[in-house]
Amino acid sequence: MKKKTVLVVCGGTSSEREISLKSGKACSYAIKKLGYKVLNFDPAKEGFRKIKNYKVDLIFNALHGRDGEDGIAQSYFEYFKIPYTHSGIFSSMNSMDKIISKEYFKKHKIRTPVYIELNPINYRNILKKKLLKPGLNYPLILKPSNEGSSIGVKICNNFFELKKNVNELMSKYKTLIVENFIKGQEIQVAVINGKALGAIELRPKRKFYDYRAKYSKSALTEHIMPADINKINYNNVMKLAEKAHRALNCRGVTRSDFKFIDNKFYLLEINTQPGMTDLSLVPEIAKYSGIIFKDLVKKILDDATINRWKVR
Secondary structure, three states, X not given: OOOOEEEEEOOOOOOOHHHHHHHHHXXXXXXXXXXXXXXXXXXXXXXXXXXXXXXOOEEEEOOOOOOOOOOHXXXXXXXXXXXXXXXXXXXXXXXXXXHHXXXXXXXXXXXXXXXXXXXXXXXXXXXXXXXXXXXXXXOEEXXXXXXXXXXXXXXXOOHHHHHHHHHHHHOOOOOEEEEEOOOOEEEEXXXXXXXXXXXXXXEXXXXXXXXXXXXXXXXXXXXXXXXXXXXXXXXXXXXXXXXHHHHOOOOOEEEXXXXXXOOEEEEEEEEOOOOOOOOOHXXXXXXXXXXXXXXXXXXXXXXXXXXXXXXX
């Protein structure tokens, strides 16, 4: 029987390029061990249109950030009719946009921090009013609405810090989101093919789980698996992650990031292209559940299809 050929797409032009390359390398190795022929493709070097020149059976999407998990890459995969992994065009686009995804969370009665959108049209007027909105209190989190890996995230303790950071970020990003900084436990849940695998707790030594805490071994973030919460709350957060996965019509693997305080879970965001590096959380959660890395990759690969925008 002829070996199937898998195109591992990684790298790209986003600010998460280096992490994507690491994910791609780890997944390529696992896919080879599974018996597939593997080719690698970096859209930063060739451009998505060049995918049509590759004779492949499947695409493993290992991109992170813009153009990789916001529907752009997925639209090319669909156009060329090559079965691919992870979520489809609209799920990726809606999940990557923190403002749109929060609307989905609210619609499906999933608690999320109070927030306000800032864009080039409204931000000056909102700042002039000193951000008047019921329930929005300092400290506040300011971040781009469509970046991942905590890139561009700022903690603002007062209006002076907020205004300074808004002016700085607005020159780089089109839309920002300001939300309440929720203290409490960092709980993250992996879901694959609609079923939650487990919930891990993170205890960063830094102010919050930022880019360095996620990807630097020297940051010394403590990982607690399973999360240090009682059984009822553990089951509840697993169900909430599954609910968020379904609400956004996600496919394959996702990771939902929660804060837990006063017996309440707050969903911060859902990630449709979670990292697959040696420091990544989804492989760690899967391993605790008895799924080694190679088998996790196989589960993701086995779900590859086209027409992934269709509701299941």
